[in-house]
Each structure stands twice: as structure tokens, then as C-alpha cells.
Amino acid sequence: MYREMRRDVESIFLSKGRLLNYLPGGKADMLRLLEYTVEEALLQGRKLVILSPRMFQREIRDIAREKAAEDGRSVVHLxxxxxxxxxxxxxxxxxxxVHxxxxxxxxxxxxxxxxxxxxxILSGKREFxxxxxxxxxxxxxxxxxxxxxxxxxxxxxxDYPFIFHQGWRRLIEEISTGPEKMVILMIEPYELLRGIDEEFTFTIHREDLSEEYLEALGGVEGVEEGGMRILKGIVESLRSVLEEASSEEGALPLGRGGRWGPYGELKIVERHRLIERLSGELNVNPEGVVSSMRRLLDLTFPDPSVRWWYANLYLFVKFWIEGYDAAVRFYVREEGRDGMRVTLLNPASVVREVLDEVGGVIISSTGSYPTWAYSELMGLKGDDYHLKIYYAPEGEEDSVRVFIHTGLTFLHRRDEGKWAAALETAREVLKEFLERYGRREGIYAVIFPSFHRKEEILEGFQPPGDVTILSEPREKSEAWWERLQEARDKGEGVLLMVGFSSTWNQMVAEEVPLRGALVFDIPMRPGPVLEYRVKYLRERYGWERGSFMGGFLHAFYMINSVISHNLLSSERAFLLLADRRYSTPWVRSALPSFLRSISSSDPYPMIDDFLL
Ligand code: SF4
Structure with a gap:
């Protein structure tokens, strides 16, 4: 798989192509791909711009500095x-x-x-x-x-906001057409949404343009009252166009984290409707709307020290009118007495423009699932880009097999009797797993969807006394990872874990070689964001049963990465999915084609046959 990644990076540099990588393996793979890209940039003398979420920037900078030091090239962290x-x-x-x-x-x-x-700062002797x-x-x-x-x-x-910075974009244009070429590497595009949210959120009827604010502004030197009145008219027009806009596409789940919770709607409006309204308000022909808007704002706020105050409104209109599509997409964050808070999504299409100009690689991990929602948001459509999903290492397809335990399901949470029976069966499945593999050489994992479920299943459970169990604590600590490393070095132990992606990533990074994993239920983080994404899948792509599917795929990719990356060559590894819902045809059809899956209410003998 890494060979394939390397080849892809090379070809992107050569062809100025656009590659959207979806890396089920998460951060460890992402950093590896990053290393290849940095090396290739140095080799070819191409300037490299790495836009990434804040939380990865230091790590990325250090990798870049380490590589570039050999070559004497500068790395600037902004x-x-x-x-x-x-x-x-x-x-x-x-x-x-920017504003x-x-x-x-x-x-x-x-x-x-x-x-x-x-x-x-440029030479790295001082920090930014x-x-x-x-x-x-x-x-x-x-x-x-x-x-x-x-x-x-x-x-x-x-960070992503730089891609919206006008001066910076001009710089990209200059460099990319000059003798020195550049390439863009974007990591985790879901974070791009944070950038858009910061840059292009605008509250129509925001307090700035309310009567009270106008009065308060009366005291501010240089603000021109006539201009202020016209601006109010413009804001009213914007508001009515937005209110009339369709919302056929339904809600869009735009990312994870508290700020992008389950609220708001994606709406669409045809650009010409806005332009007609604004040209009426400004009394100019449609081509002159943006420039006369700018003139109006300059006249109304001649003092540059208050100019930042209106920039938001100007950029909103400018990006809307000069955007990429004939239809404008925006996201209504909140509607209330004080106004309508909208985020304009079209600025994301600047990403496409930049990629058109210079080529680039976009890396998404499972956090960006579903990938196509984000590619749409970046203005990448159809054949515009090459979507690449990396699965298992080449040639090791036969070494990993999926088994599905059909003897239990965690579907009936509300039915006390069925739930108690499911927990009891889970304990039996777990007991057999520990009996069979707990004393064998190698590391095996038991994966629970949450700490709560782990505690429910383990209540009253007696593991075999001579099996070494490393149980993931709620608060992960150095001591836990040290024990994990010790187990890895000795090549033994059963890990009892919950499905936090940080654990998977750490395991990949620490090169913990798994021989087998038992997965209870559907490991995923429940919550409004996941539900929202699922709703989106259903509404936009007609994907029924999306909730299960979303969680399943999320879990599967993570598990796939741990097993496939850490598999010792010449060994075999298995994944036992303990829930009958995994055996339904529509879930099995979603498994990557190289993975063979076998369903049974008594899978252990088959697993042992496979491992022999
Ligand atoms: S207002 Fe002038 S000094 Fe301040 S950031 Fe903008 S260009 Fe620089």
C-alpha cells in the first residue's frame, strides 16, 4: 500500500493532477503520505504548501523541517x-x-x-x-x-484561512505560473469548513445594521448616513432572497465537533436573482454590482480604521456574485429575532481554483466520511479528481478474513429480555475468544463500541485466570501505552478496548501487530454529528439504513487499518464481527472486494481452520 501511495504522489507531481486520498488508517498513514509528498517536493524543487488542521500543524512542521534540513530548504510555519x-x-x-x-x-x-x-523566522531559528x-x-x-x-x-x-487570503492567493498564482512551481497538500478537508465558518459567516440584519447600531454609529466620525440607508436596503434584499431560497438539498452535515452540530440547512439560490435585486438597490447594471458595492462602502466608511467592520458584507456579496457556480449554496446557521446567520459555502470553490492552477493532493481520513460530501463542498465534481481509497497492503489479501457471528445482535436495546440475552451471549462469545486465543502467541483485541457497553458485558464476567488482559482505561495514560508496548515486544496479551480512533491510530503508530480482533456491536461514536451525517446520506443519496451503514463503515475502516498494516507477513489475521446485522447482504456488499467474509452462528472452528 505504501508503494502505491508513493507512486500516486509522484504522478501527481508530474501531471499536476488532483488526488483525493481517503485513508482509512488515519493519522499514521497520513503522516507517511506527507513524508512522500515532502520528499517528492524537495526532489523536484517544487514549493510545497501544506494546509492542515491546527492540531496537526506542529507535527507536520517538524516532519517537514527534518526532511528539508538535509536539503537546506526553509520551512515556514504560519x-x-x-x-x-x-x-x-x-x-x-x-x-x-482577510476581512x-x-x-x-x-x-x-x-x-x-x-x-x-x-x-x-524564515530560517527556523525563531518561532513564528x-x-x-x-x-x-x-x-x-x-x-x-x-x-x-x-x-x-x-x-x-x-491553516486553511490562508487559502482565502487575497494577497496569498495572488502569490500562489504568481508562483505557480513562474519558473518555480508549487503543489498543494490539503489534509483533512473537513477542517476547511472551520475556515469557511470563520471567514464567511454573516448575519443578515446583524446588529451592525440595526436601528440601534445606526444610531450608535451616528457618533462615529466619518460614517456617511445616506450610504448607511442604502446599505440597509441591500441587507433587506439579501434577507428576502435568502428567505425565498429553496432547500431542496436538505440539511448538510458539515463536519464534526460542537460548532457544526445538527442545526441549520443547506439552501440554494440562483445567482442571477441576487444580482437583479442588488442592481436595483444600487441602481447600476448587473456587471457593476460588485464595484459599486465597494464604492458605496468606501464612501460610507471613509475612515480605514472602521473599514474592517463592513468587509464581511462586502466579501459576502463579492464571493456570492463572483463565485464558481450559477447556483449559490449557503448554510443557514440560525434564524431568530435578531437576524439570520448564514455561512456562504461557495468560497470553498477557491480550493478548486487553486488546485486547477497548481495541482495537489487532498488527504482525508475516516474523519471526513462521507468523502464525497466534502469533495462536493470543495467544488470538485465527477471526473475532476481521482478518488483513491487505500485498503490492505498489496498481495496480502488472502491473509485477512472477516467472520460474522450471527448468534447475537445488539439491536434490541429497549427490550429488557432480549438485551439481557444479548449480553449473556456476548459473554459466552468473549469467553470462548479468550479461551482460544488468550494463551496463544501474538496480540488479540476485543473491541467494544463504548466504555458503557464494555462495563455492561464485563459485569459478572470471569475471564480465564491465566490469560493476560490489558484493559483500556477511561483516561488513557502513559502507563497504558507502556503496557501496550511491553505486550507488543513480548508478542502476547489480549487488549480489551473501546472504539476510540486515537487508540487505533496509536496502535498503528506503535506497530502493534494484531492477529485477531473481536468486535462487539458497531463501534462508532454516537451523537448528533453522526446522526446528522446519516441523515444527509439518506436524504441526498437515498441511502436507507444509513445509520448502521455509516457506523459500520467507520468502524470497518479503522479495524482494517490496524489489521492490515500490522499484519506480520506470512501470518494470518482475522476480524470477528459479533452482530448478525453485519451479515445482511447490503452490509456485506459494502466490504472491500478483496475481503472475503463468512457468516456463521459458530464461527470459531472456521477461524481456527483459517489460522492453521
Ligand atoms: S490594515 Fe494595513 S497594516 Fe493592517 S493588516 Fe491590513 S494592510 Fe496590514
């Missing part, structure tokens, strides 16, 4: 952070810089910029965080610093 802007005399986030710097290129502080002062102090001491422009450092660096590690 994190999303607060930086001081001398014009408005306050700290602004990089996301706000604020409508004056970029004209601002005097940009023109005075001297990159030499930041050389140590030290730039805050330098900027405020010298009264220099943070926006210009970010762009110049990116222009000078060979490998740039950064």
Missing part, C-alpha cells in the same frame, strides 16, 4: 494566530486580516515592510510567535509579513 495591526492598533486574527485588508496594497504600513527583520513582538515594536503590517514569508519559504505549513 499558524492562525493573533497579530498586531498598526493601522487599527489592535490584534487581529489571520481570519480577520480587514481590503486596503491591502494601498495601506502605508504594507508599503514600509522590511522582511529582513523576520529572517530568523516571536513575530508578534517584532511587529508591534516596529509598527509593521502582519498581512504583508505573512505573504512575504510564504513567498520566501520553500515548504509552507499553514
Amino acid at each position: 499558524p492562525s494566530t493573533h497579530l498586531p495591526c498598526p493601522l487599527i492598533n489592535r490584534e487581529i486574527k489571520i481570519a480577520d486580516v 480587514h485588508c481590503l486596503s491591502a496594497g494601498q495601506c502605508a504600513y504594507q508599503k514600509d515592510f522590511d522582511l529582513e527583520i523576520f529572517r530568523d 510567535s516571536s513575530s508578534r513582538q517584532l511587529l508591534s515594536e516596529r509598527g509593521m503590517c502582519p498581512s504583508r509579513m505573512v505573504i512575504d514569508l510564504a513567498a520566501e519559504g520553500f515548504i509552507i505549513v499553514s
Whole structure:
């Protein structure tokens, strides 16, 4: 599999192609793919831009630095952070810089910029965080610093908002058409949504444009009242167009984490309807809407220090009108008395533009499931990209087999009698598993969907006394991983685990070789986000029984990664799925074609035959 990944990375560099990688193995595979991409960039002298979630950036930067050190190339890490802007005399986030710097290129502080002062950051001798102090001491422009450092660096590690930064995008265009080429690597595109959320969320009728705010603004020097009235009309128009918009596509589950919970709706509006309304309000022809909007805002807020305040509205209109599709997609976050909070999704299509220009690799792990929802969101459609899903190592297909225990199911949670019977059968299945494999050489795993389910099954359970069991604690600690490493080194032990992806990833990273795994129920994290994704699958793709399928696939990919990556060559490994729902044809048809599955109410003899 790694050979295949390496080949794919090479061909992307050669062909300027777009590759969307879906890596069931999670972070360990992601870092490996990253290493290949960095190596290839260095080899070919191509500038590499790595856009990744914040939580991975340090690790990615360190890998990049290690590789680039051999070659003497610079690695610049541009994190999303607060930086001081001398014009408005306050700290602004990089996301706000995007808004604020409508004056970029004209601002005097940009023109005075001297990159030499930041050389140590470029060479890695000083961390990026030290730039805050330098900027405020010298009264220099943070926006210009970010762009110049990116222009000078060979490998740039950064956050998604940079792709929306106008100056930065200009830089990409310049570099990619110049003699020095670049390639983009995007990791975990679900995080892109956070960027969009930060940049392009706009509350129509936001308090800024309410009567109260207008009155308050009366006291602000230089705000022009007539312009303010026209702006109010524009906001009303926007609001009515949004309210009339269709919502045929239903709700869109846009990611994981609290901020993208189960609220809001994806709506669609045809662009020309908005343009007609705005050209009426502004009294200009449709082609002139964006520029006259800008003029109006400049006239209304002539003082640049309050310009950041309207930038959101301007960008909203600009991206809407100049967006990629004839239809505009937006996400209504909340509707209430104070207004309508919407996130404009079309800016994500800039990702497609950048990829069109320079080519790139997008890596998603199981966290981005379903992958196609995110590719749509990035403006990638149909044959635009090559979706690659990496499964097992080549040639090892016959070494892994899936067995399905049809003797139990965890479906009837609400039926006390059936539930008690399921738990009892689970204990018997577990007992037999431990009896058969607990004393064998090698490491075996028992996987529960949650700590709660683990406790339910283990209540009153007596494991065989001479079997070494390593049970995952609720609070994972160094001690747990040390015990795991010890077991790995000795090649023995049964792990009792729950289905947290961090555990899988750590096991892959620690190269824990699994010989077999018993999986109870459907390991997944229940909760509104998963439910929301499932709803999306059902509504958008007519995928019935999506809830089970979603959880199943999620679990399967993780399990697949642990087994297939850590399989000792010449050994065989198995996966025992203990729930009869796994044996239904529609689930089995979703298994990767190389994996053969066998259902039985008494699978252990068959497993032993396979292992012989
Ligand atoms: S260009 Fe923008 S960030 Fe830079 S100093 Fe001027 S206003 Fe501040």
C-alpha cells in the first residue's frame, strides 16, 4: 500500500493532477503520505504548501523541517494566530486580516515592510510567535509579513484561512505560473469548513445594521448616513432572497465537533436573482454590482480604521456574485429575532481554483466520511479528481478474513429480555475468544463500541485466570501505552478496548501487530454529528439504513487499518464481527472486494481452520 501511495504522489507531481486520498488508517498513514509528498517536493524543487488542521500543524512542521534540513530548504510555519495591526492598533486574527485588508496594497504600513527583520523566522531559528513582538515594536503590517514569508519559504505549513487570503492567493498564482512551481497538500478537508465558518459567516440584519447600531454609529466620525440607508436596503434584499431560497438539498452535515452540530440547512439560490435585486438597490447594471458595492462602502466608511467592520458584507456579496457556480449554496446557521446567520459555502470553490492552477493532493481520513460530501463542498465534481481509497497492503489479501457471528445482535436495546440475552451471549462469545486465543502467541483485541457497553458485558464476567488482559482505561495514560508496548515486544496479551480512533491510530503508530480482533456491536461514536451525517446520506443519496451503514463503515475502516498494516507477513489475521446485522447482504456488499467474509452462528472452528 505504501508503494502505491508513493507512486500516486509522484504522478501527481508530474501531471499536476488532483488526488483525493481517503485513508482509512488515519493519522499514521497520513503522516507517511506527507513524508512522500515532502520528499517528492524537495526532489523536484517544487514549493510545497501544506494546509492542515491546527492540531496537526506542529507535527507536520517538524516532519517537514527534518526532511528539508538535509536539503537546506526553509520551512515556514504560519499558524492562525493573533497579530498586531498598526493601522487599527489592535490584534487581529489571520481570519480577520482577510476581512480587514481590503486596503491591502494601498495601506502605508504594507508599503514600509522590511522582511529582513523576520529572517530568523524564515530560517527556523525563531518561532513564528516571536513575530508578534517584532511587529508591534516596529509598527509593521502582519498581512504583508505573512505573504512575504510564504513567498520566501520553500515548504509552507499553514491553516486553511490562508487559502482565502487575497494577497496569498495572488502569490500562489504568481508562483505557480513562474519558473518555480508549487503543489498543494490539503489534509483533512473537513477542517476547511472551520475556515469557511470563520471567514464567511454573516448575519443578515446583524446588529451592525440595526436601528440601534445606526444610531450608535451616528457618533462615529466619518460614517456617511445616506450610504448607511442604502446599505440597509441591500441587507433587506439579501434577507428576502435568502428567505425565498429553496432547500431542496436538505440539511448538510458539515463536519464534526460542537460548532457544526445538527442545526441549520443547506439552501440554494440562483445567482442571477441576487444580482437583479442588488442592481436595483444600487441602481447600476448587473456587471457593476460588485464595484459599486465597494464604492458605496468606501464612501460610507471613509475612515480605514472602521473599514474592517463592513468587509464581511462586502466579501459576502463579492464571493456570492463572483463565485464558481450559477447556483449559490449557503448554510443557514440560525434564524431568530435578531437576524439570520448564514455561512456562504461557495468560497470553498477557491480550493478548486487553486488546485486547477497548481495541482495537489487532498488527504482525508475516516474523519471526513462521507468523502464525497466534502469533495462536493470543495467544488470538485465527477471526473475532476481521482478518488483513491487505500485498503490492505498489496498481495496480502488472502491473509485477512472477516467472520460474522450471527448468534447475537445488539439491536434490541429497549427490550429488557432480549438485551439481557444479548449480553449473556456476548459473554459466552468473549469467553470462548479468550479461551482460544488468550494463551496463544501474538496480540488479540476485543473491541467494544463504548466504555458503557464494555462495563455492561464485563459485569459478572470471569475471564480465564491465566490469560493476560490489558484493559483500556477511561483516561488513557502513559502507563497504558507502556503496557501496550511491553505486550507488543513480548508478542502476547489480549487488549480489551473501546472504539476510540486515537487508540487505533496509536496502535498503528506503535506497530502493534494484531492477529485477531473481536468486535462487539458497531463501534462508532454516537451523537448528533453522526446522526446528522446519516441523515444527509439518506436524504441526498437515498441511502436507507444509513445509520448502521455509516457506523459500520467507520468502524470497518479503522479495524482494517490496524489489521492490515500490522499484519506480520506470512501470518494470518482475522476480524470477528459479533452482530448478525453485519451479515445482511447490503452490509456485506459494502466490504472491500478483496475481503472475503463468512457468516456463521459458530464461527470459531472456521477461524481456527483459517489460522492453521
Ligand atoms: S494592510 Fe491590513 S493588516 Fe496590514 S497594516 Fe494595513 S490594515 Fe493592517
